Amino acid sequence: QVQLVESGGGSVQAGGSLRLSCVASGDTSSRYCMAWFRQAPGKEREGVASIDSDGNTVYADSVKGRFTISKDNTKNILYLQMNSLKPQDTAMYYCAAEPGGWLLLDESDFTYWGRGTHVTVSS
Numbered sequence: 660q661v662q663l664v665e666s667g668g669g670s671v672q673a674g675g676s677l678r679l680s681c682v683a684s685g686d687t688s689s690r691y692c693m694a695w696f697r698q699a700p701g702k703e704r705e706g707v708a709s710i711d712s713d714g715n716t717v718y719a720d721s722v723k724g725r726f727t728i729s730k731d732n733t734k735n736i737l738y739l740q741m742n743s744l745k746p747q748d749t750a751m752y753y754c755a756a757e758p759g760g761w762l763l764l765d766e767s768d769f770t771y772w773g774r775g776t777h778v779t780v781s782s
Contacts, residue, residue, distance in 0.1 A: 661685045661771045663754045668776030675744050675780070681737040681754030681773055692757045694764055695728060695739045697750035697778075704753070706764035708739060715762050722748075744780045751775040 667679040679695065694709035708718045708728035716728055727740040737754055755769035763769065 661687065661691070661756050663756060663771055663773035665752065665754045665773045665776040668752060668778045670779040670781065671744055673745055673780055673782050676740070676742045677744065677778060679739040679741065679752055679754075679776060679778075681739075683735040683737065683754075683756060687735045689758050690760050692759060692761055692763045692769075693730060693737045694755045694757075694769065695737075696753045696755055696766060697748075698753070698775075699747075699750040702750075704766055706766065707752070709762055709764040710737070711762040712760060717762055717764050719764070741778070744778075746780050746782045749778060749780050751777050 662684045663681055665681045671677055690712040692711045695707040696704050697707050698704040710716045710728045725743045730737045753775045754773040756771040757769045
């Protein structure tokens, strides 16, 4: 069992930056793939970025070059650095974790989810 708690959301103007954090607790000794998802109003939840236990990453095309996923294994914290934010990045952002060694970015592949943190980008 893993518990995930996100923070760092807020309101920012277009072009600005935010850094989201996700603190993991519980059984953090195993290998996990961890990811960020987002869901905008009226839209389905979509994968944003993912990182596996070896540090390999994958990004959605819409955020490549603007967002960076990273993790601090000593503190069990997952980060999402978001730069050059756009109004279309406005959404609830969720942290997710899945045991194992695969690099995943499909919602159906993840077992553990946080409650989310909201990001609003104004034009």
